[in-house]
Amino acid sequence: MRRLIALTTMLAAAYATHAIEDADARLIASREVATSMQNELKGELLQAITKGGPLAAIEVCQTRAPVIAEHVGNEAGVRVWRTALKLRNPANSPDEGARAVLEDFSRRLAAGEGAEKLEHFERAADGSARYMKAIVTQPPCETCHGPAIAEPVRKALAERYPADQATGFVAGDLRGAVVVDWPGTSGAD
Numbered sequence: 647m648r649r650l651i652a653l654t655t656m657l658a659a660a661y662a663t664h665a666i667e668d669a670d671a672r673l674i675a676s677r678e679v680a681t682s683m684q685n686e687l688k689g690e691l692l693q694a695i696t697k698g699g700p701l702a703a704i705e706v707c708q709t710r711a712p713v714i715a716e717h718v719g720n721e722a723g724v725r726v727w728r729t730a731l732k733l734r735n736p737a738n739s740p741d742e743g744a745r746a747v748l749e750d751f752s753r754r755l756a757a758g759e760g761a762e763k764l765e766h767f768e769r770a771a772d773g774s775a776r777y778m779k780a781i782v783t784q785p786p787c788e789t790c791h792g793p794a795i796a797e798p799v800r801k802a803l804a805e806r807y808p809a810d811q812a813t814g815f816v817a818g819d820l821r822g823a824v825v826v827d828w829p830g831t832s833g834a835d
């Protein structure tokens with residue numbers, strides 16, 4: 647009997663270790679995916695602003711963001727998307743879970759936690775997992791999301807996004823989050 651208990655404990659420990667490693671692997675991969683997404687988009691955005699000005703760069707944000715997200719996500723077998731509490735494009739609306747995490751990020755940022763620490767990882771019973779990383783406003787973002795947007799840019803944004811709520815942000819504000827959704831793995835858990 648004692649041997650059986652010892653064996654069960656050992657197996658449970660091995661399983662738990664495996665589960666944690668599995669979660670860690672996806673957490674580490676998620677961080678890479680979120681960083682690639684942010685870096686690629688920011689790179690293209692800054693290049694477009696330098697080359698063609700903010701008006702041309704609006705196009706990059708609108709058309710390139712989903713393309714980059716798809717490319718980065720497909721490579722890792724995940725779905726990557728951007729969301730926020732105050733949205734420019736309603737198509738980026740958070741679901742209930744993402745909204746709760748965004749609200750938690752806002753609270754943590756307001757309480758003085760470093761922006762780079764604002765991340766979240768959760769596993770669901772069906773084996774799926776979700777990672778979220780805060781997107782914090784930086785000075786170049788203010789060109790299109792700030793409190794004093796140049797008139798031609800403001801007009802171009804208003805034409806495309808009549809319900810735009812994503813203005814008035816200053817560097818350091820929580821702008822939104824990158825979400826990395828992992829599919830459920832049948833048989834896991």
Ligand code: HEC
Binds near residue numbers: 787791
């Ligand atoms: C040239 C203008 C421009 C600049 C600069 C810009 N954005 Fe945006 N941003 C947009 C547009 C346009 C959209 C809507 C994209 C879409 O249709 O999905 C957007 C959408 C977003 C979204 C998705 C959520 C939403 O509101 O729809 C996030 C997050 C975001 N921007 C963050 C940033 C950050 C962070 C920076 C600075 C690194 C930045 N943006 C710089 C124009 C800009």
